[in-house]
Amino acid sequence: MRTRWLSAGTVLTVGLLVVFTALPALGQPAMPAAPAAAAACPLADKLPGQSLLYIGWGGIDANRAALKQTGLSRTIHDPEVEPHLKAALEQAEAFLSKKAGMPKGMFDSVQSLVFDVALPRPGALSLVKLELPQGGQNADRHQAPVVEVVLLIDLGAQAGQTPAKVDRLLTQLLPAATRDKIQQKNADGSAYKAVQKDADSPSLCWGEHKGHLVLTLGAESAIADMFKRLDGGDAMPSLAGNPQFARAMARVPGSLLAIYADTARFRKDLLPIVLGSAIRNDSKREQINKALDVSGLLAIDAASLGLAPSGRDFVTRVYLQTPQGKPGLLVLADQKPIATDLLMTVPSDATFLLAVSEDRTKVLNEFQKVLAKFPQLQARYDDAVKAVQEKTGLTPRELAAAMGDGIAVYNAPSAGGFIFSGLTIVAEVRDAAKVEAGLNKLAAAIAQRVQERSSRTKVEFREGKIGQHAYHYTVVSSRKPFPVSPAWCVTGKYVVISMFPQTLRAALAQIDRGREGSLLANQGFVMRLAADGNGASAIWYLNTHQMIEIAYPVALPLWQVACSMAAKAGMKLDVDALPRQSTLLANFSDSFAAVVPDPEGITFISRGPLPLIDAVANPLNVPLEVSILLPALGKARGAAERTKSGANLRNMGKSIAAYQASNNKYPDSLQQLVDSGECSADILVAPQAKSGQTSYIYIKPVKESDWATRSVLIYEDPAINGNDGANVLFQDGHVEWVTRDRLNVLLDETRKEMSKD
Numbered sequence: 001m002r003t004r005w006l007s008a009g010t011v012l013t014v015g016l017l018v019v020f021t022a023l024p025a026l027g028q029p030a031m032p033a034a035p036a037a038a039a040a041c042p043l044a045d046k047l048p049g050q051s052l053l054y055i056g057w058g059g060i061d062a063n064r065a066a067l068k069q070t071g072l073s074r075t076i077h078d079p080e081v082e083p084h085l086k087a088a089l090e091q092a093e094a095f096l097s098k099k100a101g102m103p104k105g106m107f108d109s110v111q112s113l114v115f116d117v118a119l120p121r122p123g124a125l126s127l128v129k130l131e132l133p134q135g136g137q138n139a140d141r142h143q144a145p146v147v148e149v150v151l152l153i154d155l156g157a158q159a160g161q162t163p164a165k166v167d168r169l170l171t172q173l174l175p176a177a178t179r180d181k182i183q184q185k186n187a188d189g190s191a192y193k194a195v196q197k198d199a200d201s202p203s204l205c206w207g208e209h210k211g212h213l214v215l216t217l218g219a220e221s222a223i224a225d226m227f228k229r230l231d232g233g234d235a236m237p238s239l240a241g242n243p244q245f246a247r248a249m250a251r252v253p254g255s256l257l258a259i260y261a262d263t264a265r266f267r268k269d270l271l272p273i274v275l276g277s278a279i280r281n282d283s284k285r286e287q288i289n290k291a292l293d294v295s296g297l298l299a300i301d302a303a304s305l306g307l308a309p310s311g312r313d314f315v316t317r318v319y320l321q322t323p324q325g326k327p328g329l330l331v332l333a334d335q336k337p338i339a340t341d342l343l344m345t346v347p348s349d350a351t352f353l354l355a356v357s358e359d360r361t362k363v364l365n366e367f368q369k370v371l372a373k374f375p376q377l378q379a380r381y382d383d384a385v386k387a388v389q390e391k392t393g394l395t396p397r398e399l400a401a402a403m404g405d406g407i408a409v410y411n412a413p414s415a416g417g418f419i420f421s422g423l424t425i426v427a428e429v430r431d432a433a434k435v436e437a438g439l440n441k442l443a444a445a446i447a448q449r450v451q452e453r454s455s456r457t458k459v460e461f462r463e464g465k466i467g468q469h470a471y472h473y474t475v476v477s478s479r480k481p482f483p484v485s486p487a488w489c490v491t492g493k494y495v496v497i498s499m500f501p502q503t504l505r506a507a508l509a510q511i512d513r514g515r516e517g518s519l520l521a522n523q524g525f526v527m528r529l530a531a532d533g534n535g536a537s538a539i540w541y542l543n544t545h546q547m548i549e550i551a552y553p554v555a556l557p558l559w560q561v562a563c564s565m566a567a568k569a570g571m572k573l574d575v576d577a578l579p580r581q582s583t584l585l586a587n588f589s590d591s592f593a594a595v596v597p598d599p600e601g602i603t604f605i606s607r608g609p610l611p612l613i614d615a616v617a618n619p620l621n622v623p624l625e626v627s628i629l630l631p632a633l634g635k636a637r638g639a640a641e642r643t644k645s646g647a648n649l650r651n652m653g654k655s656i657a658a659y660q661a662s663n664n665k666y667p668d669s670l671q672q673l674v675d676s677g678e679c680s681a682d683i684l685v686a687p688q689a690k691s692g693q694t695s696y697i698y699i700k701p702v703k704e705s706d707w708a709t710r711s712v713l714i715y716e717d718p719a720i721n722g723n724d725g726a727n728v729l730f731q732d733g734h735v736e737w738v739t740r741d742r743l744n745v746l747l748d749e750t751r752k753e754m755s756k757d
Helices: 008-025 060-068 071-076 082-099 106-118 162-173 221-230 243-250 263-278 282-295 328-332 340-344 360-371 375-392 396-402 432-453 501-513 523-532 544-568 581-587 613-617 621-626 637-663 670-675 740-756
Strands: 053-057 123-131 146-154 183-187 190-196 203-209 212-218 257-261 302-310 313-321 352-357 403-411 424-429 458-466 469-477 487-490 494-498 538-542 591-598 601-608 696-698 712-716 725-730 735-739
Touching (some): 060 302, 071 581, 162 190, 162 203, 203 221, 212 221, 243 257, 243 302, 243 313, 328 360, 360 375, 360 396, 375 396, 375 432, 396 403, 396 432, 432 469, 432 487, 494 501, 523 538, 523 591, 544 581, 637 670, 637 696, 637 725, 637 735, 712 740
Antiparallel strands (some): 146 212, 257 302, 313 601, 352 538, 403 424, 458 469, 538 591, 591 601, 696 712, 725 735
């Protein structure tokens, strides 16, 4: 018979409690006996070797120092935010108690387990076994699956105290009839408790052994098996010793969170049963199997994820293991890196960038293999090919050969773009004449079609010129206003398409400038590219500061509306709880994501201010399905170190500004910044410095300079760069790399200016 241990409302209640109680733990005082470092795959050596799913966390204690540096933790513990967060927790408790029927004391029980046990300590959850009832018309649809789940937590200083907390929470969660069935048991001298709802239900067992909390769902033998493993069952195969698990997790180091899924086992043992049970029609089941096959999903043997704090950011890595190749849609990610020149076409202040490398002939070949398995789609595709050929004079294969591999899509405020109004596409071309002829024919065909559908609409094509580039743009006249004027230009190397001729001209001017003023002159972008973009086939970049400045004015009235709606529902939120824009700008960094293929799989890397959300929300999953993917470039180690050192300088500048605002004076030294808590000691040492001594020289201002762009505030000791030059932080907050001679000139000018004061 089917079993339901907990109601949906209870599960939702506990889930909300975990979310509400987990956030404040970032940066809280450390618990006793914290380990020095988190394991890459926590407790994997204690778990059974064959697991369908593994979720491990390193514990906040081991990651506390790193977490305190993140922008999320700084925001949560900002004096303006923390009191409101505490009030929200109290409101959540009252709301859940009233609306969700939460038993009295459950909130405290969940908080105790979350704060004292689950979050601080290393732990792991493993789905060891899942056997579904066989499908078919005569299958018993009420037959319960055979399941085995193991939860394991290294208790540390909490050893001896946790089972009672679990008892209390389960007593509050379980129905009275089930609570009465809880039994005290023993396995090899170790006590545990067990409860089974009925004879057909799995047993829920929990107990403490060798300093670990063990909780199992399934056969009672599972908890005895775990006790033996904790006793040192070296002969028992462990998950850490599983070669597939080891290979998959080696690609996604993550001290905070690690996830692994054995997709090959799921595909072999469970997928046929799922399809057989859910879809009784043989032809439909065959179509789904074909779709899964051509998508490439059946080529994935394992999937893994790792999450770790890194400076102000969280870094998330996801790895898809495909040892047999990358068929179907996966071919979109299996591309070569793009040329550096493409990134030079994107302005340094781009709000967002999606750049892709795509061998169109390779993709077209794979697409045609897919179509061959679906005759109806093949026929529609053939009709579309004829239509495109009539309009452009080119077949898809000819167009693929004429186009290059690289494509970049961006919006830049410096070009007049607000969110999407400056949307610009830059794509590489191999045969400019053929591409331009095809594009002009396509534009004419579209204009003709528009005018045929509405006799009062007139589409006119005009030409303009900037520098050596001749471009085209449209003027549309109709009864209804037409808000855009699409423009395009084919240079010798690129085809450029934009929403307006003005934004197109800005894009062409940037192409002519090259590296100057491009994203490769944006240190924040270059630093992320150097750290995560080596060998990437696609990258996504979001200028978080710009997005905050755009969204914040809208967020203010929306937050007020949310508070009003919450009040009607019985939950009082404070409109003053929303942090100031400046607080968010100070703590949140830009987001960056990349797709990196290798011979055995594909890695997705995301770096941004929020854990996991940047990895899930960035649009790289869309290009993977629709074909916009891109490459990135590896940077030399020296350049990367200089970039990171420049970031150190920028952070020191922000710390000096904060110190000056709080104390109404400038710090006497950089060490005073550290002593005051405004910055950490590690940023005083440049990455390229061989010694652990301070790498930067601070010039204390007499007063704020009227010519701040030329006044040196902090500079690198040129010796750490072989006296070639140094990164310099100026009083206005910007950082530049200058030669040794230029540095000497700037220092002389700064000292002369100070002497006037």
